[in-house]
Amino acid sequence: MLTIDVKSRKPIYEQIIDNIKELIIQGVWSRDTQLPSVRQLAGDLAINPNTIQKAYSELERQGIIYSMKSKGSFVASGVDELRKERKEQLFKEFGRILEEMREIGITSREIEERLQEQWKGVQND
Amino acid sequence: MLTIDVKSRKPIYEQIIDNIKELIIQGVWSRDTQLPSVRQLAGDLAINPNTIQKAYSELERQGIIYSMKSKGSFVASGVDELRKERKEQLFKEFGRILEEMREIGITSREIEERLQEQWKGVQND
Amino acid sequence: MLTIDVKSRKPIYEQIIDNIKELIIQGVWSRDTQLPSVRQLAGDLAINPNTIQKAYSELERQGIIYSMKSKGSFVASGVDELRKERKEQLFKEFGRILEEMREIGITSREIEERLQEQWKGVQND
């Protein structure tokens, strides 16, 4: 379920964080689902347990999971909160890209075309 | 002209690289313009000359500037090459964002709205 | 295994690069072999770690090795790619020399003789 790329430039603990967020967003893990234990996951991924611990700590700091001593870690956020957050993030980035495109002289026509092209054949609207 | 943020997570030498590329893209510096000398720029930015050197070396490696010992460093690329490269990069990023937006269930309607909003009052199309 | 000459006009970091390429070409180090750490090699060669770092960075840029923070540096290229590249380089240089020889009036007979002489006793053909 969790896949990491040790060769990536992105730190492993960040990959784990993103992976877990993704699983929650996609509804694979819902509220109060128990996460694999640090040791368990470390073993599965052949990763240093400290790295897993760091990822879990960060997730807990962000309020996305909660830990109970000697019980384990559990999903705190529901799909909705995370989705909303992610949506805002995406729109923010989207705006930044558009701004840069405008500065460099890309026309809205070009953007529209790209948009049509990418969305063609998809009917989620 | 060049501004760096020593507190940023992005390495200083990368900031310098991006800054210089930006100046060229915006047409401030054109082909064969002499860049500030390593020591000069280091003094201006209150940065160690080695850091500037590293940035210049990387820019030279990318073929964006050329350096002549005891002469100085000069702009090699024209605006066009850099603009084209940047454009492709932006479109690629644009596509990636769109893909992620689609996955998370953002409708093309929402995107269109955002697009209209951001572009309103601009007439470069 | 790695030897450098601090007195040479060729920069130390280039010597290191060439040395490492040679080790890979000769099959001493194969794909995914871990290179000595920056500090380790610096200690062995009595060279400043920054110099090693510079060599490793350049090798990574050329796609010959890959580095993972807090993991180490590893061989990326297989023997074959490097050999092929080297072969082309040698033939190119060979052609250049032949051209110069022709210009200065050296006859093909002389060259043939030299060739025979150098290859005598060798049976790799």
Next chain:
Amino acid sequence: MLTIDVKSRKPIYEQIIDNIKELIIQGVWSRDTQLPSVRQLAGDLAINPNTIQKAYSELERQGIIYSMKSKGSFVASGVDELRKERKEQLFKEFGRILEEMREIGITSREIEERLQEQWKGVQND
């Protein structure tokens, strides 16, 4: 007659040296021909006179030209000496290349082919 490339990585003074040697080897300048004055050449090439001076000094050190105070510089070597020297140099380099080719497993057959190809249509043998 003399052409230099300020963008080249080869130092300008070395380019001048090589250029002058070439002129002598090709018989354009023969023994006792007067070279252009330092100032003259500096003006023609738009180069710092110090650079020309350095080239002339080195040529004099190598015994290829001689200078007479307030008279100028003159060619000392004849074609033959220089040609011989160059020939040895070329053969030495040729041998080095062959050695490297052998080490990397290039067969004498491949070399022969390249040789034939490069010499085809030329009848100076």
Next chain:
DNA sequence: GTGGTCTAGACCACA
């Protein structure tokens, strides 16, 4: 421990 970045200061060849 690892690689990566940065500083301060030095020396070099070149023009």
Next chain:
DNA sequence: GTGGTCTAGACCACT
């Protein structure tokens, strides 16, 4: 003066 190389020493994030 210029760019290029190197050293010594430091700090950082990551594992």
